[in-house]
Amino acid sequence: MHYQVDLVEWTEGLEHFGVYEAIRPHNPSNFAMRFIWKRFIPLKFAFTTWLCLHGRLPIKNAINFIDIDKKCSLCEVAMENINHLFFTCTFSKQVWENLSKWVGITRNTFLINGAIKRNHRDSRGTRPRSKMCVLAIMASVFHLWRTRNALYYDNVAADVNRTSTTILKNVYQVMYKFYPNMG
Numbered sequence: 001m002h003y004q005v006d007l008v009e010w011t012e013g014l015e016h017f018g019v020y021e022a023i024r025p026h027n028p029s030n031f032a033m034r035f036i037w038k039r040f041i042p043l044k045f046a047f048t049t050w051l052c053l054h055g056r057l058p059i060k061n062a063i064n065f066i067d068i069d070k071k072c073s074l075c076e077v078a079m080e081n082i083n084h085l086f087f088t089c090t091f092s093k094q095v096w097e098n099l100s101k102w103v104g105i106t107r108n109t110f111l112i113n114g115a116i117k118r119n120h121r122d123s124r125g126t127r128p129r130s131k132m133c134v135l136a137i138m139a140s141v142f143h144l145w146r147t148r149n150a151l152y153y154d155n156v157a158a159d160v161n162r163t164s165t166t167i168l169k170n171v172y173q174v175m176y177k178f179y180p181n182m183g
């Protein structure tokens with residue numbers, strides 16, 4: 001699938017420069033600096049998204065030093081890799097569908113950095129909306145990862161509606177802080 005290759009290529013592109021180069025503040029054209037580390041994005045969302053884009057989350061298919069079941073923690077059907085866990089998993093798909101309905105994230109966003117860029121570009125000129133979409137994508141990455149961990153490590157059942165509404169609530173809380181008059 002091409003988007004999987006894209007993600008790998010993109011991640012390797014950043015790897016090539018090294019972590020420090022990727023986050024150094026004097027390179028404003030860098031993707032991470034331009035889109036991820038923003039004042040309005042809560043640090044926990046930015047940090048998880050950044051780790052995800054760098055292939056640094058302990059996703060099962062990346063764990064080779066211990067023998068574990070590599071099936072997706074959420075659906076227990078497919079193999080757990082970044083692309084599956086965050087996009088093609090039946091659980092994640094339903095969460096994105098809810099978010100695309102509620103927040104208006106551009107559909108077919110199967111590449112996190114691409115989705116962030118596209119939503120940023122699509123709504124240029126209407127800054128609050130653009131901010132909201134980018135924020136919603138990063139909040140989703142954070143909460144999908146959190147839902148997965150709660151299930152995998154603590155046996156907390158994953159619930160599409162609970163995860164979706166938590167994301168929406170978080171998005172509104174942040175937006176209200178920055179745009180108290182948005183209504």
Ligand SMILES: [Zn+2]
Nearest residue numbers: 072074075089
């Ligand atoms: Zn799955």
